[in-house]
Amino acid sequence: MxxxxxxxxxxxxxxxxxxxxxxxxxxxxxxxxxxxxxxxxxxxxxxYVIHFNSPNVYGGSKQKADSADGCVVERMCPNCKNDKMSYATLQLRSADEGQTVFYTCTKCKFKETENS
Incomplete structure (x- = not known):
């Protein structure tokens, strides 16, 4: 050859x-x-370069009010009645089921989930 x-x-x-x-x-x-x-x-x-999140990304330090942890949508917070919440999605259940949406109030940081 x-x-x-x-x-x-x-x-x-x-x-x-x-x-x-x-x-x-x-x-x-x-x-x-x-x-x-x-x-x-x-x-x-x-x-490879690996960029780690800073320790305060997940609430390790105080954040300003109205700061968002993700994309912001118009959604009423059931806790403080603020009209803006940020959201993130994850596929927690099996692949043939919808994703789970995690909402966080931009004002009081109240958290709720929704299975879509």
Whole structure:
């Protein structure tokens, strides 16, 4: 078989995607059975930046009145009768059921949920 130009992570002999490095530090192609060193993966370096929320995102410090924790909608707060609430949604139940909507009053921070 002739070699051809290949991308990192693919067999230089047959072009098949390569498995992860083995315990010996080498990789064996499932298709053509050739064995390669770790250099066959050169160029696949990944760099990640993880941004964590600050500690006060979830109420760890006092927030200004009328500040929103998400998108704001016109919805009457049952606690203080304010006409604006922020909301967030999550899929908490099975996939064939609706999502759960979490509302938070922008004034008194009263919270309520609704299953849609």
């Amino acid at each position: 002739a070699s051809f130009s290949h991308e990192p992570g693919f067999c230089p002999q047959c072009g098949t995607i390569l498995p992860m490095l083995g315990s010996e530090g080498d990789v064996r192609c499932y298709n053509c059975k050739q064995t390669f060193g770790p250099e066959v993966f050169s160029g696949l370096e990944c760099h």
